[in-house]
Amino acid sequence: MPTKKQFKNILWQASRGSLGTRNVAIIWMLFGSACRITEAIKLKVSDLLYSNGELKSTFTIPEKHTKTNKSRIAFILAKTHRAALEAWIDEMVEGNAWCAGNTEYRGLNKDKPVFPTRRGKTWKSLNFQTKRYKDKDGNELTTEVCSSMQNLISNIFKNSGLFGGSTHSGRRSLATWLDNLDIDLEIIQGILGYSDPEMTLEYIDVNFDRIQKAFDKSFSGIVLPDFGEQLISSPKNGLNKE
Numbered sequence: 001m002p003t004k005k006q007f008k009n010i011l012w013q014a015s016r017g018s019l020g021t022r023n024v025a026i027i028w029m030l031f032g033s034a035c036r037i038t039e040a041i042k043l044k045v046s047d048l049l050y051s052n053g054e055l056k057s058t059f060t061i062p063e064k065h066t067k068t069n070k071s072r073i074a075f076i077l078a079k080t081h082r083a084a085l086e087a088w089i090d091e092m093v094e095g096n097a098w099c100a101g102n103t104e105y106r107g108l109n110k111d112k113p114v115f116p117t118r119r120g121k122t123w124k125s126l127n128f129q130t131k132r133y134k135d136k137d138g139n140e141l142t143t144e145v146c147s148s149m150q151n152l153i154s155n156i157f158k159n160s161g162l163f164g165g166s167t168h169s170g171r172r173s174l175a176t177w178l179d180n181l182d183i184d185l186e187i188i189q190g191i192l193g194y195s196d197p198e199m200t201l202e203y204i205d206v207n208f209d210r211i212q213k214a215f216d217k218s219f220s221g222i223v224l225p226d227f228g229e230q231l232i233s234s235p236k237n238g239l240n241k242e
Contacts, residue, residue, distance in 0.1 A: 030170025046110035
């Protein structure tokens, strides 16, 4: 899990290149909204914008895009997160992306993806591939993945010094940061969109410093008996032969 300092470096690494503004916005969707990468890049313009062009504070991730096949509410609340999305949307508007020919949704086509790719002046949707996998009961399921974006995010993490990071690192990091702030598990569970609190706990990394402080506080004032005094006063050197 990245530290706050590493997260700043991740954002800087993401900002490099012609699509840096988009990539920073996507990183924020992973860390700030706890999105899975497929959930983020399948979002449409109308998922994040009201028809009057205002950026939403909460949005719904459709059930067809979630791993659990259940829709959930996600959030865009951090100021820097909102600023990153605003910068990307402004860039799309200035680049005539998805021009709808009206003033709604800032002139963008509401049904087009909010995170497209670009070749010169041509805007295109990202490509997805079908992936087969088995659930915990052994049932074979299919899902859609965007290999190019998964590879891009992994490389951004590696270049920022976060080896072993994945597109799930955002969800895990957010859960752990919130837990370190003593946010209730129920709230973290709601942000991640899990109905089972045990699944939420799997996303929270163990903080041994907090565990140490918890034990120190719980057993403060407890002292051991004076063993030397017992050995002197007890018969047969105080040995217990039970």
